[in-house]
């Protein structure tokens with residue numbers, strides 16, 4: 001496995017590889033990332049992983065400094081997962097001067113849900129992913145459905161910018177108790193972890209309700225809210241939106257995203273389920 005830290009060496013290494021699938025990450029790899037690497041192997045002969053905690057997608061009060069960076073174990077996991085190339089640049093490599101005065105934004109998708117609570121977040125995500133696409137030039141890129149809005153925005157960006165890259169979604173991986181895997185779960189104390197389970201419990205209860213024939217989203221959202229409030233979570237949003245446009249819907253008449261963002265202590269967690277009518 002080659003580990004490259006500069007753009008020039010990465011381009012050079014990449015030019016000697018054939019069809020390639022990229023898994024962009026911020027490191028602190030867990031089984032969810034490993035499942036994306038496995039998915040990437042199914043779509044190309046070679047697989048690259050980028051590990052870069054991107055400062056431009058963190059707000060001033062967010063956890064950029066404290067974000068976990070266990071690079072040794074990340075590289076070990078990549079090696080074990082059969083990754084061919086890791087791109088692990090320093091911030092100065094990706095942003096040598098002030099970040100260029102260039103914005104890639106899809107406001108109708110990026111100002112709702114997460115975007116409302118984390119202004120500028122998706123601009124930072126689009127900026128870094130567009131740079132990674134240009135540097136690594138993959139034929140495919142894998143993103144997890146846990147960050148559904150990110151996946152949707154990056155798919156729209158790829159289409160709008162004519163990047164010749166296939167975006168491949170990977171299903172959310174969960175611990176056996178239902179908690180969606182996230183690098184931020186490691187911040188949770190055992191007590192907070194128990195409270196955090198109310199997020200998946202609420203989403204699954206709403207999914208069951210939908211399966212039993214209830215398609216009014218206000219009823220599904222109430223179910224989720226009850227589960228969260230029972231455990232005293234601070235809710236940022238609980239929403240039902242069209243899975244393509246991310247606009248609120250009153251009934252599940254087309255694929256619909258039920259999305260939650262809530263804080264347990266100082267840790268902010270997101271999760272979702274997608275409901276598809278028959």
Ligand code: PAF
Nearest residue numbers: 024025026054125128147
């Ligand atoms: O999902 C993430 O880990 C990040 O947002 C991404 C896509 C690697 C961009 O920094």
